[in-house]
Amino acid sequence: MKPLRVALLGCGVVGSQVVRLLGEQADDLAARVGAPLELAGVAVRRLGRRRDVDVDPALLTTDAEALVTRDDVDIVVEVIGGIEPARSLMLKAMAAGKGVVTANKALLAEDGATVHGAARDNGADLYFEASVAGAIPLLRPLRESLAGDRVHRVLGIVNGTTNYILDKMDTTGATFNDALEEAQALGYAEADPTADVEGFDAAAKAAILAGLAFHTRVTAADVHREGITDVTATDVASARAMGYVIKLLAICARSDDGRSVGVRVHPAMIPRTHPLASVGEAYNAVFVEAESAGRLMFYGAGAGGAPTASAVLGDIVAVARNRIAGTRGPEESVYAELPVHPMGETVTRYHVSLDVADKPGVLAKVAEVFAKHDVSIQTVRQEGHGDDAQLVLVSHRASDAALSATIEGLRELSIVRAVASVMRVEGEDTP
Numbered sequence: 001m002k003p004l005r006v007a008l009l010g011c012g013v014v015g016s017q018v019v020r021l022l023g024e025q026a027d028d029l030a031a032r033v034g035a036p037l038e039l040a041g042v043a044v045r046r047l048g049r050r051r052d053v054d055v056d057p058a059l060l061t062t063d064a065e066a067l068v069t070r071d072d073v074d075i076v077v078e079v080i081g082g083i084e085p086a087r088s089l090m091l092k093a094m095a096a097g098k099g100v101v102t103a104n105k106a107l108l109a110e111d112g113a114t115v116h117g118a119a120r121d122n123g124a125d126l127y128f129e130a131s132v133a134g135a136i137p138l139l140r141p142l143r144e145s146l147a148g149d150r151v152h153r154v155l156g157i158v159n160g161t162t163n164y165i166l167d168k169m170d171t172t173g174a175t176f177n178d179a180l181e182e183a184q185a186l187g188y189a190e191a192d193p194t195a196d197v198e199g200f201d202a203a204a205k206a207a208i209l210a211g212l213a214f215h216t217r218v219t220a221a222d223v224h225r226e227g228i229t230d231v232t233a234t235d236v237a238s239a240r241a242m243g244y245v246i247k248l249l250a251i252c253a254r255s256d257d258g259r260s261v262g263v264r265v266h267p268a269m270i271p272r273t274h275p276l277a278s279v280g281e282a283y284n285a286v287f288v289e290a291e292s293a294g295r296l297m298f299y300g301a302g303a304g305g306a307p308t309a310s311a312v313l314g315d316i317v318a319v320a321r322n323r324i325a326g327t328r329g330p331e332e333s334v335y336a337e338l339p340v341h342p343m344g345e346t347v348t349r350y351h352v353s354l355d356v357a358d359k360p361g362v363l364a365k366v367a368e369v370f371a372k373h374d375v376s377i378q379t380v381r382q383e384g385h386g387d388d389a390q391l392v393l394v395s396h397r398a399s400d401a402a403l404s405a406t407i408e409g410l411r412e413l414s415i416v417r418a419v420a421s422v423m424r425v426e427g428e429d430t431p
């Protein structure tokens, strides 16, 4: 059988592992696909750079544009990252009739409409399993296995770098910066790690997940996003002391009436007994709650070269099989135009620590502010005395707007020296 030829765009952390797997597993892949898979070329930025894998120098090129339209190329794999030139190269490849595989969540979340539109208009395959949660097969189940169900909520840990940092801060007392450096050295972080620690990467993944789960269009700009740069060692330690752990969560949920969706990424305290609490290192875990299927949990390596390359290879095999069979994979299924509601309308709970004057009447004044905004207090306790006195409160569920107005009100109280920390609490009532 005639080989299927793969053009690889990018040979960094992920791309080098794609090259390795294509070489090491050539016989098995040929047997599974029904034809050999051959590398037609590898586009990079710097030809002379040392790589984690041996690449035949004759395959390397800096002319990615020429590579993606070559007649002898069947499948284009984009693992460059970022918006341009990745988008133009993928559009060119699809216009030239190639099947495309990508791990590029930033692009899909920013301009999925253009990329999916090009796949539709050109009758081209577009597979992107590696764009969310690394090795975990998550998008295919959402796109295909759950296509007959109604998904209500998708919730989980979708960024390996921030999970690695928070886990190390919690379990070894590592500093934020040391843990981030380790995550970078291990190949988990984005080229610009701000994307990880400020929550942009998780927000892009949340947008992709929400779009697939609810058959609607969600872009990164629609996602409420908070990163982990404000999470301090003290926050981590006090969460631990109270039986919680801090995780960066992505939460995509239909509203109760089903007419809108909420999509948010922020750090949250979850009880240590919650299944997500034990997700350590750069692992990811995602719950999907569907009407008939009930609650499903997906867990595995969320970042890193080899795990991500595993997902890329799965997509290459799918595209290759489609080409041999003369079929196409699933098109994007966007039929519901569900607005994304503002974060203020989302119902959450807050954990609040206040540095307060240690004198009678303080609790009453604080409680008055909560009551003014119609927010009910679930628990309250005092820690420390005198100059070290702190009130630690956990609210019942209320709209995020009411909760943030409560915090503003507390800041204005003269008996509150400082709002020491505010963190959302998740996972006590639901998984």
Ligand SMILES: NC(=O)C1=CN([C@@H]2O[C@H](COP(=O)(O)OP(=O)(O)OC[C@H]3O[C@@H](n4cnc5c(N)ncnc54)[C@H](OP(=O)(O)O)[C@@H]3O)[C@@H](O)[C@H]2O)C=CC1
Residues within 6 Å of the ligand: 009, 010, 011, 012, 013, 014, 015, 043, 044, 045, 046, 047, 049, 062, 064, 078, 079, 080, 081, 082, 085, 103, 104, 105, 106, 130, 131, 134, 187, 188, 189, 190, 191, 302, 303, 304, 305, 308
């Ligand atoms: N790392 C991970 O754990 C995961 C990454 N991803 C996604 O995979 C993609 C790749 O990530 P990763 O491998 O970590 O990134 P790297 O930065 O390690 O690799 C990027 C590669 O792209 C090449 N490149 C950059 N610009 C160009 C250009 N203009 N033309 C041709 N080649 C170019 C670089 O070339 P050169 O080597 O010469 O500099 C490099 O080989 C991103 O979209 C990322 O979000 C998804 C899941 C997990």
Ligand SMILES: N[C@@H](CC=O)C(=O)O
Residues within 6 Å of the ligand: 131, 132, 133, 134, 158, 159, 160, 161, 162, 188, 189, 190, 196, 201, 302, 303, 304
């Ligand atoms: N930087 C990302 C890589 C995988 O998507 C992460 O840390 O999760």
